[in-house]
Amino acid sequence: MITVVGTGTGAPPPEEAVAGAELVVGGRRHLDAVRLPEGAERVVLGPLAPALDTIGEYVAKERPVVVLASGDPGFFGIVRVLAERFGPGLLDVRPGVSSVAAAFARLGLPWDDAVVVSAHGRALRTAVQVCRARPKVAVLTGPGSGPAELGAALLHHDRVLVVATALGDPVRERVERVTPAEAAARDWGTAVSVVLCLDGARALGAARTVAGPDAMGPGWALDEGAFAHRDSMITKFEVRALALARLGPRLGDQVWDIGAGSGSVAVECARFGAAVTAVEKTADGVGRIRANAAAHGVDVRVVHGAAPTVLAGLDDPDAVFVGGGGRELPAIVTACARRARRAVVVAMAALDRVPAARAALTHAGLDCDGVLLQSSRLAPLPGDVARLAAANPVFLLWGVRPRARDEGVDQ
Incomplete structure (x- = not known):
């Protein structure tokens, strides 16, 4: 049997958890915090394989083996690796308080x-x-992916970062609110436990029945009446x-909408x-996009400018929708296609633009x-009957990167 003990927010595990163990495995600080049974072998975790x-x-x-871990070892922790190697039936997991739970509690x-x-x-x-898209996010950090790097990536976003360091340590614990x-x-050193990324206006949230991020809400491919727009544009x-089916937007993706218009x-x-x-290159369009995003309770970063010029300053996307472009369309599609990790979708009403986009x-x-x-x-006619009213035909082209089609693009 392998007993996996979570040490909560830094408190040492109870002595009885390791009593009788012949092998105790854990980080150096976990091992130093507990008295090992006489004769027990001690293995300091570094590379997992040995x-x-x-x-x-x-x-x-x-x-008997005891493995010491931080917080809840089944939450992005060592339980997964142990279960894959030895099977869940050999594990006796005794979770502590995760750093995420402790940070929100603070x-x-x-x-x-x-x-x-x-x-x-x-x-x-x-x-x-995820931090750009959601109002309440906990980020488990590591070397090269800490508060400084996260803040640098969120400079242009209205977020508050809460950096929790050495949670549970009576001397070193700090919980600090900072801007990106x-x-x-x-x-920030090496003792950061977790970083919370919050939209201050929506951090409390509504009462929940199902845990997790807010559901999308009823339906998709919403009616045009759900958006403010100009002259049916x-x-x-x-x-x-x-277009949405071919774009495949999901949590963790970056999507561009070029020539966004209403931003639908x-x-x-x-x-x-x-x-x-x-x-979006028009000022009134920028205003409509922001209003539509607010009306639907989502975050959309709006860049006022003309593609392809303004694209140089944007992070590479997973997927791109191009709904405008005029004579610049070939250059825009080329710029997007070179940088998209997964797919580019192009909508066109003009027949003569299709070959160049393809x-x-x-x-x-x-x-x-x-x-x-x-x-x-369906369109109504007098006498409580209906007719079919044809909409303007639209060409929809999409390009998929072969690696994304065959293997899936990692996040």
Whole structure:
């Protein structure tokens, strides 16, 4: 049997948890905090493979093993690795208080509506996109993915970072609220437990029935009436439905909406959980996008400027929707296709723009496909009858990076 003991927010584990153990495995600070049984072997966790091999030798001889870990070891912790190697049936897990639970407790905030993302031993990119998209996020940090790096990536976003350091330590514990700029300018050392990223206006949230981030709400490919727009200049819901299916927006993604107009595609991608940047060259369009995002309760970063010029200053996207562009369309599609990690979707009403857009997608190495969408909607006639009213046809092209199609793009 392998007993896995979570040490909570820094308190030493109870002596009885390690009594009788013949092998005790853990971080140096965990091992130093407990009196080991006489004759027990001690393994300081570093690289996992040698420690797992040693554990395996003891398990094979049915000799008792104790593994010490921080907080709740089943929450982004060592339980997964041990269960994969030895099977869940050999584990006796005794969880402590996770750093996430402790950090929210220090603030007096509930966290049933929080998103938790790990940047420990992983790229920071996904954590950044989640922080941009959601109002309450806990980030588990690591070397190279700490408060300074997170703050630098969030400089242009209205967020408060709460940096919790050495949680549970009666002397060293600190919980500090800082702006992204303040976080980026400091050296935080190695004792950071967790970073909370909060939208101050929405940090409390509403009462929950199901834990996790807010659900998207009823439906998608919303009716045009759900958005403010000018003279019906909006991506129609039939086109939007297929575009969203090809974009595949999800939590942890970065999506661009180029020539966003009313921002209907941007808002819908944000409702799916993606971090969205909408590019719009008209000032009144910028205002409409912001108003539509606010009306639907989502965060959309709006960049006022003309593509492709303004794209140079943006982070690389996972997926891009191009709904405008005029004569600059080939250059815009080329710029987007070169940088998109997964897919580019282009909507066009003009027939003569299709070949150039398709060429731009294929020349960038994307697998290209498309469809001409022609739809007719029910329209009332006198006498309580209806007719079919044809909408303008729209070409929808999409390019998918082969690696994304075959293997999936990692987050």
